[in-house]
Amino acid sequence: MPALFADWVAWLPRLLDGLWMSARVTGLSLFIGISVGLVLALTSSSRIRTLRWITILLVEVGRGMPALVMLQLVYFGLPTAGLTFETFTAVVIALSLTTAAYTSEIIRAGLRAVPEGELEAADALGVTRRDVVRFIQIPQGLRIALPTLLGFSILIFQISALAFSLGLPELLSQAYSIGASTFRYLDVLTLAGLLYLAVTIPAGLLVTQLEKRLSRHLTA
Template identity: 65%
Template sequence: MNFLSDWPAFLPGLLAGLGVSARVALLSLLIGIPGGLLLAVGASSRKKAVRMLIIGVVEIGRGTPALVVLQIFYFGLPASGLTLSSMAASVVALAATTAAYTSEILRGGLQAVPPGEVEAAGALGMSRRDTLRFIVIPQGLRIAIPSLIGFAILIFQATSLAYTVALPELLSQAYSIGSSTFNYLSVLVLAGLMYAAITIPASWLTSRAEKRLARHL
């Protein structure tokens, strides 16, 4: 069979893998972004000990490769008596990486909120908690949206790391098909196109979001 004629036979397995990759990415973002927001708020704490602790956690999270974090959760935790499935380990590891990186994105968004609005809230008698909840966080999230979308693309691509813990995501399925057909080039090209079919439109969405945000700020 020629290069393209194999693709219809490869599609079912690869689509199943793509579904797993999408679930891992979505769960990682749903857990990691709120975690990043908590870290971002904590990094601005008035208590120096809390602030230094949060910054230390973020720097360690940003400095440790996602693959190493994944290996720790999957292979390292069983030594302490806790065993995670490949799906759980992948989600937890990527969520931890997401929290560390998005904390800086979100902290930048929170700091970009005009100081005058924070001062006005204080003048109106709003507590610091209410100011964060109703003024700073909503506007900071809006400012951070383009960068968060861009990071979500990277996390989707990073789901390919789950191949190392035997999770049947897209890359793992591609290797499995390749090992049984010995047609690695064809199946890997198709897998790459499937990644691109998700990431390229998402990149366009990021660009549009940045332009729309620039008009309103």
């Protein structure tokens, strides 16, 4: 056992580099994806039928396509159409598209959960529809959707491990590289799993606490 811990200490710097790469991919994908998801959530309720149906189609395609297929499509498929991306960029684009599709539904549910009375009051006061969306519906809808969005963020962090299939040096890829050179896959993958858990367990507890606080506020 002491020898195992010594090896873990030796492997840890490379795995932490991989963890940082995973965090960067996750953070950028969430920032871009949730921003696009908000736009899709708004356009999915548009009064323009064509725009609404295009949005629904994009969301259903994004939700129906596995994240691994999306990664392969962006990295290997788009170059045939003349669009070539570096590995990091391709991973961020693919995960952003997946994030946008799923979070659009989460945000749309949050927007619909805004109390109807507040929207009617704003309308009675003569507030324009654009200002109602900007200053009432979006802030409150995002607040309602926040716990679910954070829970989904944990899932995207886990899904980022699929980037090893493209050779991106994230956490799982670094673990496989060490395993290939030492033939001790169990030991190094166990350490990689512990690093994933060191992120996801505290994040999950944070989401649970946030849900409890928001539920008290909404039911008060």
